Amino acid sequence: MQGVRDKSFLASLDKNPLETLAKFMTRSDKYANAEETKNLREAAQNVKISVKESTKKEVDSAGGKKRKEDRTRDERKSGKRPDRRFSTYTSLNKPQEQVLMEIKSEGFVSWPNKLRSNPNRWNNDKYCHYHRDHGHSTSDCYHLQEEIERLTREGRLREHVERTGTVEERSGDNRPTEEIRTIVDGPRGRGDSNNAWKSHVKSISRPESEILIIARPSKEKKKEKYCISFTDEDARRIHHPHDDALVITLTIANRRVFHIIIDTGSSTDVLFTHAFNKMSIERSTLRPVRTPLIRFSGGQILPEGIISLSLTAGSPPQQATVMVDFLIIDQSSVYNAILGRPSLSLL
Template structure:
């Protein structure tokens, strides 16, 4: 269903938050295209990325359930709302990987600095350079943040409809990794794994052979800074303090930059 039609159907819903006009020089925009969501020129409503993300976020939060009761004939949209309104299938918390981190506070902090940095043999193909808005960090970004610290950056993601609590962000990793215990908790079968021949190598030079690769949908962030994309995970069966690792491929896909 076209986004513009959806917008007109839900335009009176109190959960819909209309955006302000777009930033930038209006003289440089295409005056032949108009977005009803931004109420400004530059792109068509059906091309509006912000509108798409906002609608998906409202559906996921269950705020468009009342829309299902309206008298409309679009069963495709109804099915989309019902599908995305379902709560997460479950929650995956920390997976304890044994006593390799040590018992003292110092040993645990040392472990966090070096844990699970992996690389995949081979090189990713170069992509075409595009002009994007500069990503910078200002003093506003460090408000309410304790300094100085060397903590690992661990986030929560929605992976395959499971709230996954312990995901390490590692811009030194050239692959995205899902540990097998988390894979099992997501009730995924080994028949969904595709074979992979490239081994992983860690700090000690030890090679680990993944048991396969799987593509899963991942949701990160909250509207309007929200991204939903498929991620190709290497599934590894070994001990870890984390459920998954997000590396350079996905960080680049999300156009995300990590600030320590």
């Protein structure tokens, strides 16, 4: 009785009782065989379903892997990547493969691992110098584009960034945070006495609306203006391109003076003592000066005096002679004199 679990067997015994044990065993065997057959059929059906589901999973897994490889290959071909780190990329002044060739020996470059896709599907005609493997070209490598952008934002590739637009557009907010002021002037500009100092400071401190510029008509005949130019003859024995200083020869106090440097940043005209002594001019003609000159190091140089001398530039008919106030400076120099803004404005 324990071997037959089908309830229909018990129901048949209630409905049709058996008279002998032989009939009972015959009926129980019949129901037992039927139950065993049913269990075998259900087991076979479960095995079939399990095999079918397992096969489906393997097919789906293989298909998903294939689709992933195909997607990776398509992304490699197109140079696109869905999960980029940056939304915008800096414009370069050269191709990214050239940038890589110039920075590959630098220690700050982060190199990637080998490609993980199926080598059988790679395009062996294309090679990436960043991945050091075949499959796509260096110019189409989005990993390299990401690395270059990272280095650019760290400020390591400034020389490779394309310069476009104004300074404000390239660097953002460049509004000054501080002001650095300086006044450079000499006796020629505002005098050498305390009263001259006070008058000069008051004049530059007044509002712009209170400063009036009155143009007085000159009684002298209007000078003809000439164009100053340099010819190939002037450029002889000069190696180009050059950043040589402008050194000229002029006539000072009827003496031909060589090695005179033009300095538009100087607010005074200077004549060094080694040149002044050769002119045989009496020192008694020097006027005293109380305003020192300031060195780059902060030290002061007190001129030996100031003197007005004639200065002639050019040759007839294109010649000009003016009176210039020279500061006499006792300092060694490779030049004999310095022509600053005061004399240049007179010529």
